[in-house]
Structures are given as C-alpha cells and as structure tokens.
Amino acid sequence: xxxxxxxxxxxxxxxxxxxxxxxxxxxxxxxxxxxxxxxxxxxxxxxxxxxxxxxxxxxxxxxxxxxxxxxxxxxxxxxxxxxxxxxxxxxxxxxxxxxxxxxxxxxxxxxxxxxxxxxxxxxxxxxxxxxxxxxxxxxxxxxxxxxxxxxxxxxxxxxxxxxxxxxxxxxxxxxxxxxxxxxxxxxxxxxxxxxxxxxxxxxxxxxxxxxxxxxxxxxxxxxxxxxxxxxxxxxxxxxxxxxxxxxxxxxxxxxxxxxxxxxxxxxxxxxxxxxxxxxxxxxxxxxxxxxxxxxxxxxxxxxxxxxxxxxxxxxxxxxxxxxxxxxxxxxxxx
Ligand SMILES: [Zn+2]
Ligand SMILES: [Zn+2]
Numbered sequence: 512x513x514x515x516x517x518x519x520x521x522x523x524x525x526x527x528x529x530x531x532x533x534x535x536x537x538x539x540x541x542x543x544x545x546x547x548x549x550x551x552x553x554x555x556x557x558x559x560x561x562x563x564x565x566x567x568x569x570x571x572x573x574x575x576x577x578x579x580x581x582x583x584x585x586x587x588x589x590x591x592x593x594x595x596x597x598x599x600x601x602x603x604x605x606x607x608x609x610x611x612x613x614x615x616x617x618x619x620x621x622x623x624x625x626x627x628x629x630x631x632x633x634x635x636x637x638x639x640x641x642x643x644x645x646x647x648x649x650x651x652x653x654x655x656x657x658x659x660x661x662x663x664x665x666x667x668x669x670x671x672x673x674x675x676x677x678x679x680x681x682x683x684x685x686x687x688x689x690x691x692x693x694x695x696x697x698x699x700x701x702x703x704x705x706x707x708x709x710x711x712x713x714x715x716x717x718x719x720x721x722x723x724x725x726x727x728x729x730x731x732x733x734x735x736x737x738x739x740x741x742x743x744x745x746x747x748x749x750x751x752x753x754x755x756x757x758x759x760x761x762x763x764x765x766x767x768x769x770x771x772x773x774x775x776x777x778x779x780x781x782x783x784x785x786x787x788x789x790x791x792x793x794x795x796x797x798x799x800x801x802x803x804x805x806x807x808x809x810x811x812x813x814x815x816x817x818x819x820x821x822x823x824x825x826x827x828x829x830x831x832x833x834x835x836x837x838x839x840x841x842x843x844x845x
Contacts, residue, residue, distance in 0.1 A: 721818075
C-alpha cells in the first residue's frame with residue numbers, strides 16, 4: 512500500500528517507479544525505541560522534495576520536437592533560487608527593451624544602430640539559453656541512497672579499495688563529489704551552488720554556467736557602450752530626433768542601463784575569470800577552499816572535460832551537449 516500511495520504522489524511515471532523502489536529497497540531498518548513506526552516516512556518525503564524531475568516531452572511532442580532529454584528535466588525547488596533566476600530574466604528583458612525602444616528605434620536610426628541591436632539580441636538570447644540549460648541540467652547528482660551492500664558490490668572493487676558514504680543522503684560518494692545542502696544530493700565535481708541559476712554548478716552543467724557568465728559579461732559591456740554613446744549623442748544634438756521618448760525619461764532609462772551594465776559586467780567578468788581559472792587548473796571552487804591536493808590533468812584536457820571533445824564551435828553553443836572522453840569517468844577508489 513505504501514508503494515502505491517507514494518507512486519500516486521509522484522505522478523506515477525516510470526522514472527519515479529524506479530526511484531521509489533530504489534529508495535524503499537535501500538532504506539535501512541530504523542530503531543524506534545518504543546515510538547510509533549509511522550514516523551519513519553517523514554524524513555524520506557522531506558528529502559525527496561528538494562529536486563523534482565519535470566517532463567517537458569508532453570508539451571513539445573505536439574510541436575514535433577522529440578528529444579529524450581526533455582522527458583527528465585532537473586529542477587531545484589528552492590524559492591530563493593527561483594526568485595533570483597526570474598530576477599535575472601527580468602534584468603535581461605529590461606536591457607533588451609531599453610536597447611530596442613530607446614537606443615535603436617528613433618527618428619534618425621541608421622544601419623549601425625540596427626547592427627548593434629541585432630548583435631545585442633543574439634548575445635542576450637545565447638545568455639538566456641545558457642541560463643535555462645545551466646538551471647535545468649542535472650549537474651551530476653549521485654543516485655540517492657545507493658550506499659547499500661548490493662550497490663557497493665556492483666562497483667567490483669578490488670581488495671584494499673575503499674568507498675566513501677555520504678551520511679546526509681546515504682549515497683556512495685565518488686571522488687571529487689560534494690554534498691549540496693540546497694539540492695540535498697551529492698554532486699559530482701561540485702563547484703558551488705549558484706542561486707542566480709538556481710542550481711549547483713557541477714560536472715554536467717559547468718559549460719552552460721561558464722557560457723552564461725561569458726554572454727552576460729558581453730551584453731553588459733555592449734549595453735554600457737551603447738547607453739553612454741547614445742547619451743553623448745543626444746546631448747550633442749540637443750535631444751532632437753535621438754529618442755522616441757522625452758529627454759527626462761530617456762535619461763532615467765539610460766542611467767539604469769548604465770548602472771546595470773556596470774554592476775553585472777564587473778560581477779560576471781570576475782565570475783567568468785574565476786571559472787576559467789578553475790577549469791584550466793582542474794580544480795573546483797570547493798577544492799580550492801579546502802586546499803585538497805590531487806593529481807591534475809593538463810590545461811587542454813581539463814578544458815575538454817568541461818566543454819567536450821574535440822574543440823569546435825559547439826564549445827560556444829548552449830544548445831550542444833558536450834561529449835566527454837572515456838578517461839573523464841568518475842572513479843570511486845581513494
Ligand atoms: Zn550527499
Ligand atoms: Zn545544489
């Protein structure tokens with residue numbers, strides 16, 4: 512009965528059937544010390560609520576888009592992260608609106624205005640796509656509760672090899688994995704949990720996060736340049752035929768855009784530099800903080816381990832999923 516009840520609760524999908532059975536078979540007996548045994552259900556339900564898997568295939572199938580990846584889309588149910596992610600989209604939309612209606616479309620618009628507008632819109636679309644992929648990609652979560660006798664036996668360890676078990680999510684902790692208290696899961700090659708993308712940055716989504724910081728940095732600098740040059744142009748023309756709005760309104764919108772461009776240009780520029788340094792040195796943010804010493808790959812191999820193999824234009828595309836080398840697999844021995 513317990514299985515059927517929980518299956519109903521989790522929308523009755525095949526994935527959840529597998530996950531629920533896995534959790535039930537791997538749950539260790541609990542000593543109740545005379546208290547009601549019904550209490551054992553509570554912690555399991557609380558833990559499973561931090562991350563949900565959404566099924567977008569039902570929405571996209573009528574449009575002719577059949578992508579198996581859309582059947583299982585990772586989403587972190589963290590209210591702070593969701594607010595930050597929506598705020599990020601609103602900031603991008605504000606910049607797009609000002610660029611279009613204040614800077615590009617006015618009485619004396621020329622070819623260079625349209626060109627600048629198109630480049631800005633292309634980069635902001637790539638930033639938005641990178642953000643969505645960084646947010647909805649499983650960062651490399653280790654299956655929950657797999658640290659059972661059968662699970663450890665299936666690794667085929669040799670004599671003397673040891674495995675770590677996470678005491679918080681009862682999973683076998685691979686080398687370089689860390690437990691995230693927001694996702695409530697162990698994440699392979701975890702760098703940090705970023706509220707701006709409402710997800711952990713880990714083995715599977717670091718490429719999208721790096722691209723997100725890169726494209727946001729590019730559009731911030733571009734917006735800064737366009738806003739300042741447009742303001743100078745308006746002043747030199749004595750505010751005649753340079754904007755479809757009144758001079759005070761134009762000034763307010765441009766000042767906000769300059770402020771936004773400066774703030775996020777500096778922030779994402781530093782973030783991009785930190786991320787690229789971490790990628791090149793093959794060391795995650797957590798490893799840098801803990802000063803963990805380990806064998807490191809060469810700069811080029813570690814770039815390929817994040818952006819995919821081999822080098823191509825796809826490194827810059829948030830739509831292409833990176834292909835990893837066989838040597839990038841995670842091992843368990845310590
Ligand atoms: Zn864990
Ligand atoms: Zn996390």
